[in-house]
Amino acid sequence: MSAVQQSILNKNRKDKFLLVLNLPDVLKQINKISAGDRDTSFLNQDSLQYSVYGGIVPNITVPEIALPFAGQVAPYTSYNRPAYTPVSVSFTVDNGYNNWWVLWKWLDLINNSYAGYYNADGIQDPNGKQSNSYQTNITVYGLDEYNNKKIQFTYSNAFITGLGELTYNYRDSEQIESSFTFSFGQLKAELL
Secondary structure, three states, X not given: OOOOOOOOOOOOOOOOEEEEEOOOHHHHHHEOOOOOOOOOOOEOHHHOEEEEEOOOOOOOOOOEEEEEEOOEEEEEEOOOOOOOOOEEEEEEOOOOOHHHHHXXXXXXXXXXXXXXXXXXXXXXXXXXXXXXOOOEEEEEEEEOOOOOEEEEEEEXXXXXXXXXXXXXXXXXXXXXXXXEEEEOOEEEEEEO
């Protein structure tokens, strides 16, 4: 007998993904523990789970190369994985703008909106290595219909490269949505 508890014909849904963002080391220095405190100099790392939609896993390729031999051309693998394309993730903004603010502070750390350079606020880096303290791991979980985690995508050495617009319309009562784009070094996929 099979241990399968549901029909193998069940399909996964597009709305069953959860993104969990680990705060980069340098930004942990400005985390404010109390969720009730609102201050533009700080952020609340409790705002780091996003219900996401959009293309969350990029194309993964190992391209072929064509090798000519005896008047023919045969394809062979290149054994090479090119750099991943940046991932753009759409999310719903929470009612305190806290999840959007974390992304803003991260992007503002990388290039300050007033000064125009990295870490203009002089946040103390706990590791003393300014070169990659702005990077972190981002994890995306694929959920089943009971919200159990079934697959995990881990993006290593990730950092934000763009923050999407906030669009308002007083005639529209829908939730506010935004997006952010991040680049990363490695992608690991695991079944859970």
